[in-house]
Amino acid sequence: MNIHYEFPLEEVGYSFGFLDEYAKKEVRRTILKAICIPGYQTPYASREMPMGRGFGTGGLQLTLALIGPDDTLKVIDQGSDDSVNAVNLRQFVQLTCPGVGVTEKLEEATLIQSRHRIPEVALTEAQVLVLQVPYPDPLVVVESSEARRKIMHAEADYSRLLVKLYEDIVHFDEITISHRYPTRINRHYVIDPSPIPRWDVPKLDQSPALILLGAGREKKIYAVPPYSVAEPLVFDDVPFRVEDFRDEHGQRRACARCGAINSFLDEYSDDNNAKIYQCSDSAYCDGQLAQHQQREVKG
Amino acid sequence: MSNRILEVRGLSRIYGHGCPLCVESTGPENDTNICPHCSSVVAVHGVSFDLFRGEILGIIGESGSGKSSTVKMLYFDDAPTEGEAIFFDNGERHELFQRNAAQQRSLRNKRFGMVYQNPHLGLNFQVSAGGNIAERMLMSDVAHYGEIRRRAQELLLRTEVLPERMDQNPKTFSGGMQQRVQIAKALVTRPPLLFLDEVTTGLDLSVQAAILDLILEIQQELDTAMIVVTHDLGVIRLLAGRTLVMKYGRVIEAGLTDQILEDPQHAYTQRLVASNL
Amino acid sequence: MQPVLIVEGLAKEFFLHEQRETIPSCSNVTLESREGKLTAIVGPTGAGKSSVLKCIYRTYQPSTGRIIFRDQAGQWLDLARADEHQMLRLRQREIGFVTQFLSCLPRKSALDIVAEPLVASGVHRTAARARAGEMLARLAVPQRLWGVPPATFSGGEKQRVNLARGLISRPRLLLLDEPTASLDPGTTDLAVKLIEALKEDGVAMIAIFHQPDLVRRLADDVVELAPPMAVKGSIRECLS
Incomplete structure (x- = not known):
């Protein structure tokens, strides 16, 4: 794809941001409603996008409805800015939103669309995070009827979800959910926070940035408004734990590239089949590396 | 303070659209619960009773008599077409059928208990x-x-x-x-109120005895009021202090359990007792 | 001394729907029962002796007559018309009934069966068991049987368990329907001693005895019943 290609004005078949104005208006109204009822899965008429469902069409519709010419966009896929999915989505936005800036640096971005991760560095009030969601309803594992799920949400009855956690502890001595950890927003609705790891769940709590979640295939939008309470579902006496990345000696593993010991690590195998660990958030890793190099230069 | 825990008045349930003749053309005297004019089923009609704290009330009758339907309505598994039920709980007065769905579910989950004949319904x-x-x-x-x-x-x-x-x-x-x-x-x-719907039906005799024993002990320990629905006179004799006899949706006789069993007044109850003992 | 119970013009008849027949059981019974006194009901078979007790206990619904009972609080009420809940309360606290047969839950031990009325009236289980043990000992039920369900007991042993259960809660009015029917002379003496002790305690009793000498030994009053007509018995007996 030639990213420098521009539609001749008279041939532009699409308005700014690919979606037509009515679609954007609807998504924006849905966003407003979602913010008003934190954690509530607001239904909307998800549009067909020129890509398969499951490639982030929900997140993309949110991004396209929100983005303006003075925005700077950062797209992340599992922490990385340069994986195929992230690159393609970024190029699509650049193609359909002429004049919009893109960046890989978190601090420069006003709008961040992400899949499976929340950036390591805390977001600011000026930023909006859009998360792509495959399965919006956390109750789907315990109740197949949507009508009954709606009642359970309305009454904040999550006992059956908790029974699932109870069974986990009974059979495995701990809660085995690694990602998509059910999280309660403002003490009522429990959301599926998209497939972010447990590591990222605490970042939802009291987040200065607005967090929007969009499920294109399931046609739902929900929000964690700034400074909302976000509590992972737990028992009083079984506290929520994030990944600790300890090795067999109980030592915290460090990133093999930048040496960070307080980031979420991905596991790789090197050429000798030995396991190595690296920051999952590539922009963060780059930033740490740059700082080290600066210090070395100064030193 | 009164010890009354449940007050049921004129509880009725008609399956079908019903007609003005439904009630008068069904019942034990007409030997049917299906209205000959509109084919509606008068499952329960005009059931009234009081239940006191820690009391075990038996409801007995053959299948189709409306005994299970009565309990199902009180447990909100089904809605009555008419009638009211008032549940007294810690000085609070709940008009069961006036409560909204959420309040009903809350009562059901926290203040009532139900044991079904079929464990698949309860577990x-x-x-x-x-x-x-x-x-x-x-x-x-x-x-x-x-x-x-x-x-x-x-x-x-x-x-x-x-x-x-x-x-x-x-x-x-x-x-x-x-x-x-x-x-x-x-x-x-x-829960202060427990419903038992044919809990021992289909179990072998020694298991039945153990379950009945358990129910009685629990009633003594926790002072739980219970409504026991069964077609087994033996169960009623061992558990219930008072008993309602139902036929074609109506309560045809109510009284102390030993009186129902030894001095039944209604023709149907006399037949029931004679054929069972 | 005020009477605990006054029965006036009591009659009971059964109407059998199937047979379209009315069967009289007892008629025009009048008696009184006082604290610490035993009233014996005598009469030939079929005179309706048991029916009188069952009417008082409301196992039978009396056809006519009044059964006036003075409760603990000194209130008078007509048992023939008392509401069922009142009746259940009285049975739990004030009126006891010992029949000829032991009817109880199948799996329970003899000790628990005897303790049951106490537990039901609020006594703690361990205390109730202790008193049940005393009671069984006084009726010479061997200790090895206490933990066993009475289903396998001999008739006499069963009856002793039944008697122990009936006498343990010390009601204000006790109805005894041939309580010593299947007991040997030795145990009968033990039972007589227990009944005498209850009398001294102020329990009012109405009793039917199989053996005439017991009436002589225990009764303060004797009421004689004549058979109202031919047939006697509960509906169950008539139908079977």
Whole structure:
């Protein structure tokens, strides 16, 4: 794809941001409603996008409805800015939103669309995070009827979800959910926070940035408004734990590239089949590396 | 303060669109509960009774007499076409059928207990026996894992389910054991009112005796009021202080259980007793 | 001394719908029962002796007549018309009934069966068991049987368990329907001693005895019944 290609004005078949104005208006109204009822899965008429469902069409519709010419966009896929999915989505936005800036640096971005991760560095009030969601309803594992799920949400009855956690502890001595950890927003609705790891769940709590979640295939939008309470579902006496990345000696593993010991690590195998660990958030890793190099230069 | 816990007045349930002649053309005198004019089924009509704290009330009748329907309405499994029921709980007065769906569910989950004849209605076979009990506790906002484990263990011990089976799925249990888990599940919130719908039907005699024994002990221990629905006169004799006899949706006789069994007044009850004992 | 119970013009007849027949059981019974006194009902078979007790206990619904009972609080009420809940309360606290047969839950031990009325009236289980043990000992039920369900007991042993259960809660009015029917002379003497002790305690009793000498030994009053007509018995007996 030639990213420098521009539609001749008279041939532009699409308005700014690919979606037509009515679609954007609807998504924006849905966003407003979602913010008003934190954690509530607001239904909307998800549009067909020129890509398969499951490639982030929900997140993309949110991004396209929100983005303006003075925005700077950062797209992340599992922490990385340069994986195929992230690159393609970024190029699509650049193609359909002429004049919009893109960046890989978190601090420069006003709008961040992400899949499976929340950036390591805390977001600011000026930023909006859009998360792509495959399965919006956390109750789907315990109740197949949507009508009954709606009642359970309305009454904040999550006992059956908790029974699932109870069974986990009974059979495995701990809660085995690694990602998509059910999280309660403002003490009522429990959301599926998209497939972010447990590591990222605490970042939802009291987040200065607005967090929007969009499920294109399931046609739902929900929000964690700034400074909302976000509590992972737990028992009083079984506290929520994030990944600790300890090795067999109980030592915290460090990133093999930048040496960070307080980031979420991905596991790789090197050429000798030995396991190595690296920051999952590539922009963060780059930033740490740059700082080290600066210090070395100064030193 | 009165010890009354439940007051039921004129409870009725008609399946079908009904017609003005439904009530007068059905009932024991007409020997049917199906209206000959509109084919509606008059399942329950004009059932009234009081229930006191810690009392066991029996409802007896053959299948189709409306005994189970009566209990199902009180447990909100079904809605009556007419009638009212008032539940007195800690000085509060709940008009059961005036409450909204959420309040009804809350009463059902926290203040009532139900043990069905069919364990599949009362138990969740996706989770372990302990998980079933945990579910009801979690509904009542107990969120302490250790506490849940302890109380589930205690109750299963009380209902004589082996502790090592607590973490197994109840579908691997015998029928009697499934009934015990159901009873434990119903009791975990210490409800003041418990419904038992043919709980011993289909179990062999020694298991029946054990379950009845358990029910009586629990009633003495927790002072739980119970409504026991059965077609088995033996169950009524052992459990209930008072009994209603139902036929074609009507209560045809009500009285002390030993009086119903030894000095029945109604022709149908006399026949029932004579054929059963 | 005020009477605990006054029965006036009591009659009971059964109407059998199937047979379209009315069967009289007892008629025009009048008696009184006082604290610490035993009233014996005598009469030939079929005179309706048991029916009188059952009417008082409301196992039978009396056809005519009044059964006036003075309760603990000194209130008078007509048992023939008392509401069922009142009746259940009285049975639990004030009126006891010992029949000829033991009817109880199948799996329970003899000790628990005897303790049951106490537990039901609020006594703690361990205390109730202790008193049940005393009672069984006084009726010479061997200790090795206490933990066993009475289903396998001999008739005499069963009856002793039944008697122990009936006498343990010390009601204000006790109805005894041939309580010593299947007991040997030795045990009968033990039972007589227990009944005498209850009398001294102020329990009012109405009793039917199989043996005439017991009437002589225990009764303060004797009421003689004549058979109202031919047939006697509960509906169950008539139908079977």
